[in-house]
Amino acid sequence: MVATKAHTGMTQYMKAKPTKWGFKLFVLADSFNGYTVDFVIYTGKSQFSSGVGLAYDSVMSLIKPSFLGSGYHLYVDNFYTSPKLFMDLYSMGIGACGTYSENRRGCPRTQSNALGKKDKRGTITWIREGPLVFVKWMDSREVSICSTIHPAYTGKTVRRRFKETVDNWVTKDIPCPQPIMDYNKYMGGVDLSDQLIQYYSVHHTTKRWYRTLFFHFMDIAATNAYLLHKELSQEKGDKPMTHRGFLEELTAQLCGVSVMVPPVKAPAQHLPVAISEQEDLKKRASYGRRSCAHCRETRHKRQATPWKCLACDVALCLIADRNCFQEWHQE
Template sequence: MASENKSCKTEDVLEIVSKDSEVELCVEDSSSDDEDLIQVDKENSSDSGYEILLKAKSKPALSKARKSGPPEQEEMWHNKKEEDRNPEPFKFMPSRVPGPTFNKTASWSPLSLFQLFFSVPVVQTIIQNTNANAARRKAAGIKFQWTDLTVKDFYVFLAIIVFTGLVSVHHRADYWKREWPYNFHFPQEYMSRNRFEAIVWSLHLSNLKDDEENQKKRNTPQYDRLFKIKPLYDQIVNACKANFQPYKNICIDERMVASKARISVKQYMKAKPTKRGYKLFVLADSASGYTWNFSVYTGKSESNISHGLSYSAVLDLLPFSLLGQGYTLYLDHFYTSPALFQHLRKNCFGYCGTIKKTQSDFPHTEKNDFPKRAERGDMRWIRKDEVLFVKWIETREITMCSTVHRAFSGKTVQRRVKEAGVWSAKQIPVPDAVLDYNKNMHGVDLSDALIGYYSVQQKTKKWYKTFFYHFVDIAIVNSFILHNEICRSQGQEPVTQKKFWEHLAVEMLSFAVGSAPAAPSPTLTCMPRYYGSDATQSRRYCRRCLDAGIPRVKTPIYCRACNVPLCLTSKKNCFERWHDKQEYLSSVNVH
């Protein structure tokens, strides 16, 4: 009887399996049914066919159960006919009103604008260090005529180098020739050639004793390769940031400063008009070309090891607390990285720029990619979360990424195309990111062009003198841009850059003899400034935090008018609140 029962159970199971090949043997639920089957198997251990059948049927059922979930959606390119969503923009909240930060209703001459960058303390520092350097050279036995440099001499010297930017000759000595066609009344009537050359030879920007201390640190991490320009370098950078607030669109790019000096920090860049020289990373306002911040590249350092040079170069130029939120930053492919995307987004900054197809974050799918013979104006796009990737066919394939644009909104650009042997103008579709990139990426190029038209750069083999002349160029060009901004705000027509340089040279000469118009007082405007280049070490206790009973809160920022240290970040704005309180107290005292 036992064998009959055993046979009966096996036949019953075979009959069920043959009727339904999709039978589920409780694959997803390993509770009572599986236990019962295992027990049956144990009780009928002599029936090996039953055990084999269970194993054979359970494997396909498990496989089908795993595949029963929703299939993963494969990444694919979209064409211009497919709609993209509009990214949610960050609210534009700059820390100050965009444009010049000083009182624009006052009368600002070219010289008074220039003195915002070359202030009285800056000029005094240069004069002291130049006199000390000349005295050292005299003590070393070098024979040349020298009397101590004065403010008058320095401004005549500046007027002459501005004049050399307007009038070009083959040799500097030609400016003092009396024969035609070099019989210039200026500069020979104001300064002799020997005096001018003596100032050029002795020009020095840093303290000599501090120079010696820095030289002792050579080949150590504490050695500062830019120490000889640091005093003027820091002052010019701080002045650039203090006197202007960028508009919404900003850009970062490299600038090359030509030099014949022999120093290891010189670079070679094939794509730049100036291929050999010193490399600067520059942040400029896209609309005006105003140089707002810059840094000199000195080679690899510990600061750019973790994320790379391009990442560090961008963040070094972006003091988020001083800028504010909602800006759109335009960059080229050298700076593009996922880590930078995340950091900019964390600080409420938009981003747009070119990107290499070999970049790890760029989509590598070929699904719905360009055909072999794609037409000019054809495009493909993919959106990954908040980042848009776009490919566009022009004369070559252009790849872009953006966090502030939609893929395509129907805009076109005019191009000359050759069809059937005939050239004609044709409107071709263009992605929004490409259009805005071409419009806003050239802020640094605009600044370079303005510097290139008229430049005070002199031939020298001393690298720090090359930077002195370049800093003068930056100060003059930024002053000219501020002049344009002031005129537009007052509904006036600004003068040309050539006229601005001419007026500046004349006013420098007038200032030298004491008849120039006085510059408006800088105390009219309260503006934030940094105590030094090192934001960690150069800090003071915040005045407002101390008044509020919150001790030991340090900040690297102070008000240049009130000379009071105050916090200024996106989350904590003691600078604004403290000044609001001072205005309230003043109004109460008046009434």
């Protein structure tokens, strides 16, 4: 969701989202680093006319074998998961895995794959239909997942805490299906992409709704450029720049300038200045006088002077027959 409350035909309201008002984007992102591979802006129902459904059409519009090829694994949430989508992706050489809802068309609703409320934590049931496997697992609540990549169970376990008595908690290992373990591991690409984009965003308040989208596109491009920079630096064995440093350098190059370096303060000049800042001319020679530091060290006398060094802040004599200012700085 790209936040905006502009009155356009594309503005959507989604109650369950942290950003409730805005433009809705369907995003395909890399699970490992959050690289945004492609995205589609939802402009309304008329945008997809296949008749299969919004979830199916949005995924198929992002999966382009011309540049993706085959052999990839796609992880989606329960909004997109459907047997037809997964079978069509399987025919393209792309495996898929995702949670699903009980009322989704094509999903099995038999008692052989059902879990009851009294089933123990770690209970697993599954049904296989060709390349599709439908798995249900009882954790703190029932979890349903569908996959064309995994077997139902490979013997792996996860650790969970159980309450044996009122004040006694124990940790046990319970069986966990392989699809759920991989789903939890790889189902964070879009969230990671959003997180990286929000770190250093160029978005700011504007009255032109199309500028909001343009700023978001700039954020996507800049974030992708930084991720590519990290990959190339690691291949070369170099230390990559920080995210902020990279964006500063990118901005400077786009503007045709160099990155601003904090100015170095010029060293203070050793100049004689009056100790007292009296506005009355008659009092400048007598008010604020201090003993000369050079006279104390060399002549062992306390000679009062109205002058001091601007840089050293040391009182020094400056008269015709006694130039302590010059002698002090020469030493």
